[in-house]
Each structure stands twice: as C-alpha cells, then as structure tokens.
Amino acid sequence: LAKKQKRIVIAGAPASGKGTQCEMIVKKFGLTHISAGDLLRAAVAAGTEAGKKAKEYMDRGDLVPNDVVVTMVKDRLAQPDCAKGWLLDGYPRSEEQAQALIESGINPDLFLLLDVPDEILIDRVVGRRLDPVDGTIYHMTFFPPPTPEIAARLTQRSDDTEEKAANRLAVHHRNVDAVVGKYANIMKNVDGNRAKQDVFKDIERLIKAM
Ligand code: AP5
Numbered sequence: 001l002a003k004k005q006k007r008i009v010i011a012g013a014p015a016s017g018k019g020t021q022c023e024m025i026v027k028k029f030g031l032t033h034i035s036a037g038d039l040l041r042a043a044v045a046a047g048t049e050a051g052k053k054a055k056e057y058m059d060r061g062d063l064v065p066n067d068v069v070v071t072m073v074k075d076r077l078a079q080p081d082c083a084k085g086w087l088l089d090g091y092p093r094s095e096e097q098a099q100a101l102i103e104s105g106i107n108p109d110l111f112l113l114l115d116v117p118d119e120i121l122i123d124r125v126v127g128r129r130l131d132p133v134d135g136t137i138y139h140m141t142f143f144p145p146p147t148p149e150i151a152a153r154l155t156q157r158s159d160d161t162e163e164k165a166a167n168r169l170a171v172h173h174r175n176v177d178a179v180v181g182k183y184a185n186i187m188k189n190v191d192g193n194r195a196k197q198d199v200f201k202d203i204e205r206l207i208k209a210m
Contacts, residue, residue: 004109005083005084005085005086006029006031006085006086006087006109006110006207006210007085007086007088007106007107007108007109007110008025008031008085008086008087008088008108008109008110008111008112008207009088009091009092009108009110009111009112009183010022010025010087010088010089010090010112010114011090011093011111011112011113011114011176011179012113012114012115012116012192013114013116013118013121013169013172013173013176014061014121014125014165014168014169014172015116015121015122015124015125015128015165016114016115016116016121016124016192017114017116017124017192017196017199018035018089018090018114019035019089019137020137020196021112021114021192021196021199021200021203022035022087022089023136023137024196024200024203025087025200025203025207026087028204028207029085029087029207030084030085031084031085031086031087032079032081032082032084032085032086032087033086033087033089034073034076034077034082034086034087034088034089034091035089035090036069036072036073036088036089036090036091036093037089037090038089039072039073039076040054040058040064040068040069040072041058043072044058050068050072053065053068054068054069058159059158059159059164060164060167061159061164061165061166061167061168061171062167062171063093063094063171063175066094066096066097066100069091069097070097070100073088073091074100074104074106077106088108092179092182093172093175093179094175094178094179095175095178095179095181095182097179098178098179098182098183099182102182108183108186109186109210110186110188110206110207110210111180111183111186111187111188112188112190112203112206113176113180113187113188113189113190114190114192114199115189115190115191115192115193116192116193117193118169120193121165121169122162122165122166123141124139124142125160125161125162125165126160126161126162126165127139127140127141127142128156128157128160129145129154129155129156130154130155130156130157131145131150131153131154132153132154132155133153138154143196188206190202190203190206
C-alpha cells in the first residue's frame, strides 16, 4: 500500500523558530518546504506585479492582501515537487486564508504551533542574520556564524527591526485564534522556548506518530 504523503502546517509568532525547525524537518523527512514569507520576498526581489503590491505591506509588517498571497501559495502547492508531501510555513495566517485552503480541498494532517513568550521574540528578531549563499538562519548571540568569511556575507531582513517586529507580533495575536479554531482537531502545540534541538525532538516525535 502506498504510504500517505505528509502534509504539515507550521505556525507561530514572528521569530518563534518556524524557519529554523523547517530546515531540520526537511533534512529528516524530505518534505517540500513552502514558506509564504520566502515566496513573497522572492516576488518582491523579482519585481513581479504581486511583489510590487506586497512590498508596502511587508515593509510595515502587515499581512499582504489575500488576492496576492492566496493564489501564490495555491499555485506553489500544485507544483510536482509537492506530491512527495509538504511543509507549509507561515500560511494560513488568517481565518480567510484558512477558509480558502479548506475550500480548495487542501487539507493538512498536522498543524504545529510553536509557543514562545512575546518577550523572547524581539531578541530573536533583532539578532537574526541570513546566509544568502545557502539560506542558513543564524543568530548573532544564539547561533553565531562559524567563520569570519560567513559572518562577512550575512544579511539582515528589512522587517527585522524592533518596531516592525512589534507590529508583526500584534498582527499575529489578532489572527492566531481564528486560524487555530479551524484546525483544532489536528493541532499540536510545541514549546518553542527551548534549545532548537529539543524543540525538534518533540516535532520529530509528532511527525513520526502521524
Ligand atoms: P515571514 O517571513 O513568515 O516572517 P515571520 O512570520 O515574522 O517569521 P520569521 O521568518 O520572522 O520567523 P521564524 O518563525 O521563521 O523564525 P526563525 O527560525 O527565522 O513573513 C514576513 C512577512 O511576509 C509578514 O510580515 C507579512 O507581511 C508577509 N506574509 C508572510 N506570510 C503571509 C501570509 N500568510 N499572509 C499575508 N502576508 C504574509 O528564527 C528567528 C531567530 O531566532 C533566528 O535568528 C534563529 O536563529 C533564532 N532561533 C530559532 N530557534 C531558536 C531557539 N530554539 N532558541 C534560540 N534562538 C532561536
């Protein structure tokens, strides 16, 4: 019998560790990682119509309108590499987005919600750096780059300031309950305020139990 492909959503506040855990999940389980934020940043960088529309919202830390993001994610999920199972990161983020997924017949089997207290998140945001060469996520205090060469090429996201992160956090708190309400039957809360390997151990166990 063919094994059912895994379809997982990972959610949580800004800088709760979604991207970091996705790196580890992909390595272990070989799912296709789809990050709504990465798709949007790629569209902005490419200067597409969708990207032009998204930019001002992302600059403020507000949700990008659904007419941009819903189709973008749906199209991505229809690509052939998603047939092996997928890991959807940062989507759905509002009740309307959850409703749109459900209406399209796109149903995850597991919804992971990373819990991290607000006061921890701002430090994580302002210390985050990204390696443009291989996409690795670093933190200047918690996971510093291993060599001076890597340190010299790291970049910072333009929405990773304290002020913008505070708005991203407020947007998260306004929307999360409605999304959680739609997925209560497959929801697993994970304590994200621990070492990343410990967080991953819990996630690994939950995925294996699927
Ligand atoms: P998006 O890119 O999704 O950003 P976000 O939700 O704010 O999440 P982050 O990427 O900031 O954090 P993360 O949880 O992945 O944490 P990470 O692992 O990097 O969205 C950006 C914008 O795009 C939104 O504001 C919006 O405008 C738009 N957008 C996106 N999705 C949308 C949607 N569905 N609808 C509409 N608009 C949308 O970790 C953070 C830092 O902490 C790193 O430095 C990391 O090294 C460190 N860290 C991670 N884990 C640990 C740990 N266990 N201990 C200590 N440090 C840790």
